Amino acid sequence: MTDHTHDSSRRSWVASANDAATDFPLQNLPLGVFRALGSAAPWRVGVAIGTEVLDLRAAAGQGLLPGFGPGLFDGTLNALMAEPASQWRTLRHLVFELLAEGGAGGPASQLLVPQASVELRLPADIGDYTDFYASVYHATNIGSMFRPDNPLLPNYKWVPIGYHGRASSLVVSGTAVTRPWGQTTAKPEGPPSFGASRRLDYEAEMGFWVGGTNALGTTVPITDAPARLFGVSLLNDWSARDVQAWEYQPLGPFLAKNFASTVSPWVVTMDALAPFRCPAFVRPEGDPAPLDYLTSVADQSAGGLDVTIDVLIASAAMRAAGAEAYLVSRGTLADLYWTPAQMLTHHTSNGCDLHPGDLLGSGTVSGPTKESRGCLQERTWRGTEPLTLPSGETRQFLEDGDEVIMRAHASRAGFRRIGLGECRGIVLPAHA
Numbered sequence: 157m158t159d160h161t162h163d164s165s166r167r168s169w170v171a172s173a174n175d176a177a178t179d180f181p182l183q184n185l186p187l188g189v190f191r192a193l194g195s196a197a198p199w200r201v202g203v204a205i206g207t208e209v210l211d212l213r214a215a216a217g218q219g220l221l222p223g224f225g226p227g228l229f230d231g232t233l234n235a236l237m238a239e240p241a242s243q244w245r246t247l248r249h250l251v252f253e254l255l256a257e258g259g260a261g262g263p264a265s266q267l268l269v270p271q272a273s274v275e276l277r278l279p280a281d282i283g284d285y286t287d288f289y290a291s292v293y294h295a296t297n298i299g300s301m302f303r304p305d306n307p308l309l310p311n312y313k314w315v316p317i318g319y320h321g322r323a324s325s326l327v328v329s330g331t332a333v334t335r336p337w338g339q340t341t342a343k344p345e346g347p348p349s350f351g352a353s354r355r356l357d358y359e360a361e362m363g364f365w366v367g368g369t370n371a372l373g374t375t376v377p378i379t380d381a382p383a384r385l386f387g388v389s390l391l392n393d394w395s396a397r398d399v400q401a402w403e404y405q406p407l408g409p410f411l412a413k414n415f416a417s418t419v420s421p422w423v424v425t426m427d428a429l430a431p432f433r434c435p436a437f438v439r440p441e442g443d444p445a446p447l448d449y450l451t452s453v454a455d456q457s458a459g460g461l462d463v464t465i466d467v468l469i470a471s472a473a474m475r476a477a478g479a480e481a482y483l484v485s486r487g488t489l490a491d492l493y494w495t496p497a498q499m500l501t502h503h504t505s506n507g508c509d510l511h512p513g514d515l516l517g518s519g520t521v522s523g524p525t526k527e528s529r530g531c532l533q534e535r536t537w538r539g540t541e542p543l544t545l546p547s548g549e550t551r552q553f554l555e556d557g558d559e560v561i562m563r564a565h566a567s568r569a570g571f572r573r574i575g576l577g578e579c580r581g582i583v584l585p586a587h588a
């Protein structure tokens with residue numbers, strides 16, 4: 157459902173928000189947690205607008221956000237995520253009025269801070285992190301490497317597959333990632349040796365932020381799932397493929413995944429994404445329909461998201477030469493086999509409780525084409541088809557000094573293009 161806050165003709169009095177190329181026009185209004193760069197000031201919630209941040213804690217303190225006290229904007233987004241979804245929308249409407257041309261925003265001009273002068277932290281304290289496997293293209297590609305005759309296991313089209321990740325090693329964009337050590341083998345049957353991973357990879361994913369709480373033992377029906385989805389950030393689920401290949405059976409990913417996952421700092425709300433909803437994945441003839449508890453009319457007709465994710469790599473040599481990062485792949489969430497609501501509802505279907513600030517990863521977002529494969533394991537087909545960077549360097553997997561940059565945006569005729577900002581990380585050498 158769109159409203160006046162999605163009207164593409166509305167402009168902001170913040171000039172940079174009207175730049176056609178900005179990720180953060182008036183119609184976006186993503187939330188993040190910031191403080192003055194290099195300071196020890198308390199973290200506070202803000203909204204990105206063009207090249208600026210509007211300080212919501214200060215705005216609430218000055219009474220510019222009726223019904224929202226400054227305490228809601230202290231430290232993290234968890235308190236706001238705990239509010240009912242109707243409050244998220246009310247806040248969007250209030251902030252829109254403050255920042256719109258012709259609105260009531262005069263006093264807010266004193267509360268803007270240039271993004272260049274702030275640092276951003278993880279948007280929420282993340283209690284739990286779950287990573288799904290929602291791209292059937294990714295699952296089929298990966299499966300075909302391990303089981304050529306039986307790439308997709310029989311449960312895939314029935315169960316939104318996921319595993320419990322680790323919240324402690326989630327880091328904000330810009331944090332360097334140290335190449336992990338682990339057990340790897342030359343032959344599938346072993347024996348292993350212990351050393352630095354030589355098959356370090358990224359995974360281009362979307363992270364879905366949970367809002368609200370369901371008590372342990374209760375479920376979230378799929379019709380209620382939208383009110384439990386607060387917003388999205390980019391997620392890079394760094395993966396050590398050689399470690400993964402040896403350790404993953406029978407319980408799934410463990411140390412190959414939990415050494416670091418990078419999250420982009422701005423949370424684009426589900427309300428901002430309303431114009432970019434699309435139908436759930438159209439299952440080909442012969443695929444089973446999802447079970448009833450994973451089906452609603454609304455989710456089938458508009459539960460998908462048409463958001464594009466780009467992955468770029470800039471090697472150390474490229475950065476030293478001032479070269480542009482190289483576009484490695486471009487995928488879309490519209491290719492996901494499961495919707496965010498289906499993932500959330502399935503997660504709670506056994507009575508598992510989800511809390512404000514929990515993070516659900518989509519799994520690697522890959523599509524049907526080579527150019528849409530969201531990790532190097534697929535993009536270079538396990539290293540058998542190396543990429544050539546503009547510098548002439550080749551890549552099967554990531555090398556030390558490589559920077560992985562993910563960007564995402566949504567656009568549709570008649571609506572303002574919005575973006576998610578960036579999710580960045582540079583690979584540091586393994587510890588000696």
Ligand code: MN
Pocket residue numbers: 287359361393517519520
């Ligand atoms: Mn993943």
